[in-house]
Amino acid sequence: MTDADAAVANPHFLDPDWWRHAVVYQIYPRSFADSDDNGTGDIRGMIDRLDHLAGLGVDAVWVSPWYPSPLLDGGYDVADYRDVSPDFGTLADADAFIAAAHARGLRVLLDLVPNHSSWDHPWFRAALAAGPGSPERARYVFRDGRGEHGEEPPNNWGSLFGGPAWTRVTEADGRPGQWYLHLFDISQPDFDWTNEDVCAEIDAVMRFWFDRGIDGFRIDVADAMVKDAALPDVPVNPETGFGSNEKNPGMPQWDQPGLADVQRRWRAVADAYAGTELGGRVFVAEAYIDPIERLVAYVEPDRLHTTFNFDALISEWSAASQRWVINHTIPAHEAVGAPTTWVLGNHDNTRVATRYGKPVTGRDFTAESETAAEPIELSAALLAMPTDIGLGRRRARAAALLELGLPGGAYIYQGEELGLDEIEDLPEAVLQDPVWERSGHRMRGRDGCRVPLPWSGEASPYGFSATAEPWLPMPAHWAPLTVAVQDADPASTLNLYRRALALRRTLPDLRADAFAWDELDGGDVLAFRRGGVLMVVNFGATPVELPPGEVLVASAPLDDHRLPHDAAVWVRL
Numbered sequence: 001m002t003d004a005d006a007a008v009a010n011p012h013f014l015d016p017d018w019w020r021h022a023v024v025y026q027i028y029p030r031s032f033a034d035s036d037d038n039g040t041g042d043i044r045g046m047i048d049r050l051d052h053l054a055g056l057g058v059d060a061v062w063v064s065p066w067y068p069s070p071l072l073d074g075g076y077d078v079a080d081y082r083d084v085s086p087d088f089g090t091l092a093d094a095d096a097f098i099a100a101a102h103a104r105g106l107r108v109l110l111d112l113v114p115n116h117s118s119w120d121h122p123w124f125r126a127a128l129a130a131g132p133g134s135p136e137r138a139r140y141v142f143r144d145g146r147g148e149h150g151e152e153p154p155n156n157w158g159s160l161f162g163g164p165a166w167t168r169v170t171e172a173d174g175r176p177g178q179w180y181l182h183l184f185d186i187s188q189p190d191f192d193w194t195n196e197d198v199c200a201e202i203d204a205v206m207r208f209w210f211d212r213g214i215d216g217f218r219i220d221v222a223d224a225m226v227k228d229a230a231l232p233d234v235p236v237n238p239e240t241g242f243g244s245n246e247k248n249p250g251m252p253q254w255d256q257p258g259l260a261d262v263q264r265r266w267r268a269v270a271d272a273y274a275g276t277e278l279g280g281r282v283f284v285a286e287a288y289i290d291p292i293e294r295l296v297a298y299v300e301p302d303r304l305h306t307t308f309n310f311d312a313l314i315s316e317w318s319a320a321s322q323r324w325v326i327n328h329t330i331p332a333h334e335a336v337g338a339p340t341t342w343v344l345g346n347h348d349n350t351r352v353a354t355r356y357g358k359p360v361t362g363r364d365f366t367a368e369s370e371t372a373a374e375p376i377e378l379s380a381a382l383l384a385m386p387t388d389i390g391l392g393r394r395r396a397r398a399a400a401l402l403e404l405g406l407p408g409g410a411y412i413y414q415g416e417e418l419g420l421d422e423i424e425d426l427p428e429a430v431l432q433d434p435v436w437e438r439s440g441h442r443m444r445g446r447d448g449c450r451v452p453l454p455w456s457g458e459a460s461p462y463g464f465s466a467t468a469e470p471w472l473p474m475p476a477h478w479a480p481l482t483v484a485v486q487d488a489d490p491a492s493t494l495n496l497y498r499r500a501l502a503l504r505r506t507l508p509d510l511r512a513d514a515f516a517w518d519e520l521d522g523g524d525v526l527a528f529r530r531g532g533v534l535m536v537v538n539f540g541a542t543p544v545e546l547p548p549g550e551v552l553v554a555s556a557p558l559d560d561h562r563l564p565h566d567a568a569v570w571v572r573l
């Protein structure tokens with residue numbers, strides 16, 4: 001990269017506060033672009049398609065795990081934190097990707113999975129071999145079982161993917177032995193974050209990638225690292241028969257006080273790069289915790305920089321609920337001096353166009369508060385409902401203008417810019433998410449939002465691969481949604497995103513933090529101002545008369561300066 005290249009591509013590239021306003025595009029490497037025609041995406045494919053992202057107008061990419069992994073949880077089961085999976089390429093490819101992204105003015109965030117490794121990680125293998133009481137075992141959460149012969153798990157916790165959160169190992173002498181904790185899949189043993197080896201190793205892993213030029217990390221399950229040392233039982237979830245994974249305050253698996261010190265330690269590692277060309281490195285936390293006042297503790301000044309706003313993702317499509325989320329999100333972040341983020345989807349959640357086409361579109365935040373639903377549970381509940389995909393796509397376009405119109409940062413999950421829907425009818429034989437097996441086929445899991453991207457052509461593999469069968473089948477009805485088709489259609493969702501992102505980048509009012517509700521706001525109409533730009537979203541059936549002004553971008557055609565149902569507009573007053 002030269003600074004000049006990057007600055008031409010994105011004038012805000014070298015702004016040390018770039019992350020406060022950044023639009024970040026999530027690449028799920030397996031499903032983005034396949035350069036070697038084996039049906040699985042790879043890093044060379046990502047490089048080949050970087051111009052799509054530069055042309056879209058995003059500021060950064062977040063790459064889901066590309067590390068060596070048995071892929072038993074889509075790469076969130078890391079076997080080596082300092083390398084790249086041969087399925088995706090080589091370290092040299094990773095370096096080339098980082099350089100190519102920077103040359104286009106795109107910052108690069110990597111996924112870091114510090115709560116657990118894969119069971120293929122050398123540390124876990126060493127822990128199994130070394131036996132009870134060893135320093136190798138102390139890096140993970142191994143405990144003796146309960147019951148006379150240790151035959152009962154150490155507590156009643158349940159895995160988020162179904163089944164128990166503990167698995168018993170066979171010791172070297174062939175006898176049943178200790179149990180290890182895995183909040184997720186059996187192949188994802190949890191690290192013990194009270195162990196200094198673990199803390200030091202993750203510091204070193206961060207530096208390894210920072211030194212290669214990455215700009216920050218997305219922190220996987222940022223609320224889980226530290227557990228209540230007593231590992232107490234929790235109330236039973238009657239549906240699973242195991243301990244509940246609700247995240248109410250006081251639950252011993254989540255959001256423990258000790259997390260603050262872990263996060264401060266990471267912050268110091270990232271801040272040490274402040275004097276370098278790329279500046280200090282940044283974090284975004286993945287934590288589904290409620291209410292937002294609890295979550296913003298993670299982004300206090302000496303902790304992490306940003307956190308995903310899952311309330312926005314989970315909220316139903318209604319003015320009241322969205323207003324509630326905005327009214328809670330902005331002040332809570334202001335109180336700690338952190339920018340908000342806005343999120344519509346990711347690789348764990350039902351795609352937005354499908355969600356918003358359901359009779360129930362998400363959580364009603366104005367109703368008596370419940371605890372946040374885990375994405376997997378939410379997706380399972382949605383699956384049973386019919387979808388009006390036309391309506392869902394229309395709303396998803398409006399939601400994009402709402403998301404991109406708000407102050408702070410925003411996240412775009414690959415394919416959102418194409419209005420892709422969830423593939424809800426994948427054949428059971430192709431399902432890969434461990435949730436499917438671990439839930440005893442009660443929940444299909446998250447494969448439906450991970451289907452590869454359609455780039456061009458009339459049929460699968462739509463330019464994702466040259467000829468190979470993609471790792472998940474791509475549907476016939478995506479032919480009109482390819483990048484190539486949408487590129488040529490000025491009214492496409494792709495061009496809507498491009499227009500909105502270009503405005504966001506160039507209009508100073510949209511880079512400032514100012515936000516104020518407008519007098520038009522009320523009932524089914526959400527209306528707010530960003531300086532001299534008015535943003536309006538109509539959730540109701542009645543068209544909304546807009547005040548005089550220049551229409552900058554609209555998610556649906558206006559009828560004589562009136563905004564129709566399920567549509568959004570940006571107006572320069």
Ligand code: NOJ
Pocket residue numbers: 073074076077113184220221286347348
């Ligand atoms: C959150 C990730 O987004 C998800 O895909 C993964 O299964 C879990 N964390 C466990 O790492």
